[in-house]
Amino acid sequence: MIVNVKNLVKRYDQLVAVDHLNLEIQEGEIFGLLGPNGSGKSTTINCILSLLKYDKGNIEIFDKAMNPDAHDIKRNIGVIFQNVAVFEELTVYENISYFCSLYVKDNDEVKRLTQEAIAFVSLEDFVKYYPKKLSGGLLRRLNIACGIAHKPKLIILDEPTVAVDPQSRNKILEGIKELNKQGATVIYTTHYMEEAEQLCSRIAIMDNGKIIAKGTNEELKEMISIGEKITIEVFKMEETQLAELKKLPHVLSAEYNNTTLSIKSSKGNNNLIQILEYLTSQEIPFNQVFTEHPTLNDVFLEITGKELRD
Amino acid sequence: MIRLYLTRLKILGRDRANVFWTFLFPIILATLFNLALGNLYNTESFHTIEVALVESDDYQYLEEFKSSMLEAKTSTNGDGINLFKLTECDLDEAKSLLNDNKIIGYIQPGDPMNLVVKSSGIKQTIAKSFLESYSQTLNTVESIGTLQPQSYSKVLEDISKPMDYISLGSMGENPPDVILNYFYALIAMACLFGSYWGVKEIITIQGDLSLKGARINIAPIHKMKMLLCNISAALTIHFIGILLLLAYLILGLKVSFGNDLLYVILTCLVACTFGITLGAMVGTLAKKSAHFKDSILTAIVMFSSFLAGLMIVDMKYLVTKKTPFLQYLNPAHLVTDAFYSLYYYESNSRFIMNIALMLCYTFLFSFIAYIAVRRRKYESL
Numbered sequence: 167m168i169v170n171v172k173n174l175v176k177r178y179d180q181l182v183a184v185d186h187l188n189l190e191i192q193e194g195e196i197f198g199l200l201g202p203n204g205s206g207k208s209t210t211i212n213c214i215l216s217l218l219k220y221d222k223g224n225i226e227i228f229d230k231a232m233n234p235d236a237h238d239i240k241r242n243i244g245v246i247f248q249n250v251a252v253f254e255e256l257t258v259y260e261n262i263s264y265f266c267s268l269y270v271k272d273n274d275e276v277k278r279l280t281q282e283a284i285a286f287v288s289l290e291d292f293v294k295y296y297p298k299k300l301s302g303g304l305l306r307r308l309n310i311a312c313g314i315a316h317k318p319k320l321i322i323l324d325e326p327t328v329a330v331d332p333q334s335r336n337k338i339l340e341g342i343k344e345l346n347k348q349g350a351t352v353i354y355t356t357h358y359m360e361e362a363e364q365l366c367s368r369i370a371i372m373d374n375g376k377i378i379a380k381g382t383n384e385e386l387k388e389m390i391s392i393g394e395k396i397t398i399e400v401f402k403m404e405e406t407q408l409a410e411l412k413k414l415p416h417v418l419s420a421e422y423n424n425t426t427l428s429i430k431s432s433k434g435n436n437n438l439i440q441i442l443e444y445l446t447s448q449e450i451p452f453n454q455v456f457t458e459h460p461t462l463n464d465v466f467l468e469i470t471g472k473e474l475r476d
Numbered sequence: 477m478i479r480l481y482l483t484r485l486k487i488l489g490r491d492r493a494n495v496f497w498t499f500l501f502p503i504i505l506a507t508l509f510n511l512a513l514g515n516l517y518n519t520e521s522f523h524t525i526e527v528a529l530v531e532s533d534d535y536q537y538l539e540e541f542k543s544s545m546l547e548a549k550t551s552t553n554g555d556g557i558n559l560f561k562l563t564e565c566d567l568d569e570a571k572s573l574l575n576d577n578k579i580i581g582y583i584q585p586g587d588p589m590n591l592v593v594k595s596s597g598i599k600q601t602i603a604k605s606f607l608e609s610y611s612q613t614l615n616t617v618e619s620i621g622t623l624q625p626q627s628y629s630k631v632l633e634d635i636s637k638p639m640d641y642i643s644l645g646s647m648g649e650n651p652p653d654v655i656l657n658y659f660y661a662l663i664a665m666a667c668l669f670g671s672y673w674g675v676k677e678i679i680t681i682q683g684d685l686s687l688k689g690a691r692i693n694i695a696p697i698h699k700m701k702m703l704l705c706n707i708s709a710a711l712t713i714h715f716i717g718i719l720l721l722l723a724y725l726i727l728g729l730k731v732s733f734g735n736d737l738l739y740v741i742l743t744c745l746v747a748c749t750f751g752i753t754l755g756a757m758v759g760t761l762a763k764k765s766a767h768f769k770d771s772i773l774t775a776i777v778m779f780s781s782f783l784a785g786l787m788i789v790d791m792k793y794l795v796t797k798k799t800p801f802l803q804y805l806n807p808a809h810l811v812t813d814a815f816y817s818l819y820y821y822e823s824n825s826r827f828i829m830n831i832a833l834m835l836c837y838t839f840l841f842s843f844i845a846y847i848a849v850r851r852r853k854y855e856s857l
């Protein structure tokens with residue numbers, strides 16, 4: 167096992183930031199920690215890294231107890247923080263080389279790894295640039311290069327795409343997949359459910375310092391009752407008609423607002439057909455029809471009663 | 477270690493703000509001091525005293541007195557200038573000249589000699605001293621001539637020798653120079669600016685103070701080794717800055733530091749270390765922003781330099797007189813006093829005391845910083 171966290175508790179005075187958290191991360195996974203801001207994701211990561219003191223629990227990495235002096239463990243960990251942490255006074259090349267040299271002693275090896283990291287994040291044209299001259303997206307790529315240049319076995323990314331443009335975000339996500347393909351285990355914290363769905367092989371959903379659900383994308387969606395979300399453009403609908411619609415088999419809820427009829431149905435076949443048949447029978451004109459499968463937001467909503475984006 | 481040290485040197489050397497405050501600001505200030513205070517040397521130099529001699533037929537030694545006044549010089553060396561410029565006139569004209577401030581006073585010859593002045597001052601005092609000296613000498617000569625005529629020729633020979641009327645006082649081999657203290661206080665301030673480097677190093681290495689610190693804390697490198705590396709780099713670059721300032725002061729502005737240049741350099745090195753550890757200690761004390769900590773240090777350094785005489789030279793003496801204990805607590809005073817004692821005193825005891833005090837504070841600050849930095853995990857980030 168790459169990471170094994172048992173009963174982790176971290177308090178800030180009266181506030182319980184991490185509440186008896188258990189986590190097992192296997193080699194080769196891209197493990198997502200998904201949750202809203204303040205749910206305890208970063209605190210958990212900082213405890214795992216032995217940066218933060220914690221009140222209770224055990225943390226093992228690579229099957230060894232993690233502590234601040236565990237240099238052999240640290241040597242195989244790479245961390246990319248949400249905010250860029252590089253030296254303004256060093257160029258792109260010098261920054262990557264400096265952080266790599268904190269992990270690797272051999273000078274030639276540092277040079278080789280630095281070059282590889284530069285190529286990996288496609289910063290070849292900017293090696294002599296100072297961070298101030300880089301755009302936000304390039305700066306994020308530099309931040310990532312500084313964290314992974316020493317080829318770690320475990321890479322921890324703490325919300326690396328916050329405030330990043332879509333193009334750079336895609337580039338970053340592709341890069342993470344590539345690192346995973348090369349053998350690195352990845353822990354990825356985010357509050358963007360789309361990213362977690364797109365990237366992670368397993369996801370733990372956090373709220374108020376607790377893991378409220380854990381599993382693969384599909385497993386998480388299986389946990390909830392919603393099977394399908396149907397949205398239909400309806401120009402006119404009576405209250406009585408809406409009430410009858412709600413009584414149809416598999417319909418869990420139905421709302422009508424400003425020509426939009428939103429229906430959530432439970433798992434089952436032909437849910438859409440029976441709804442459309444009902445609208446036709448009632449001579450209710452409709453236009454566009456959309457259906458979508460439940461998202462992790464629906465999972466979060468059903469478990470906690472609040473939106474993931476709140 | 478060497479690679480980390482060299483990279484740290486590079487980082488610090490490219491930090492424009494710190495480089496300005498350490499390298500350029502003291503040099504600019506020294507130049508301004510030199511422009512502003514350079515004229516003080518000229519104003520302190522001696523100018524011939526203009527006096528009037530009221531004509532009198534009653535005084536028998538008038539011609540001898542006139543020639544004594546005209547021959548009096550500031551120094552017995554060849555470079556002495558005339559002490560007096562004499563204007564012979566009647567009493568009314570002398571009064572008029574005095575009222576118009578064209579002379580500092582007028583002399584009414586007689587026994588005793590009478591000097592009339594309008595105000596007191598160094599020139600009036602010199603003129604009065606000259607008259608008293610002349611009168612005493614004349615009385616002595618007259619007495620000897622009456623009582624011991626055989627010694628008369630020897631006495632005349634002695635009193636005809638020229639004498640210095642102005643001399644410099646000093647406790648050591650160097651003459652006193654009030655302007656030097658401004659430059660000493662300037663170097664003290666520049667050395668204490670090292671505190672900015674110290675606070676920067678602490679912020680860089682502390683995981684709860686900066687993200688870079690967090691990044692360094694999760695790397696497989698011993699924190700104290702890293703701090704030692706970084707502080708050494710800061711000391712190197714700061715000390716180079718101070719040496720450049722020293723070179724500028726000695727070679728460019730001709731500021732004198734006495735003859736013990738090695739001790740002067742040693743003082744600078746100790747003061748730089750002292751400044752950096754002061755900053756390191758302040759850096760660890762509170763979980764505040766770098767800007768806040770820099771502001772605290774600016775206040776400490778400037779107030780300390782003020783008390784050491786950077787803005788008003790008399791402040792140093794005032795502090796020494798009124799609150800003597802404060803001079804041992806004031807970092808800038810310790811530095812200026814070390815320079816001062818090197819320049820003025822032949823004994824090194826005062827210099828050694830200042831250096832020892834600086835080293836004690838350096839160890840104390842380092843210890844406090846160490847206690848704070850040695851934490852391996854943080855309560856919060």
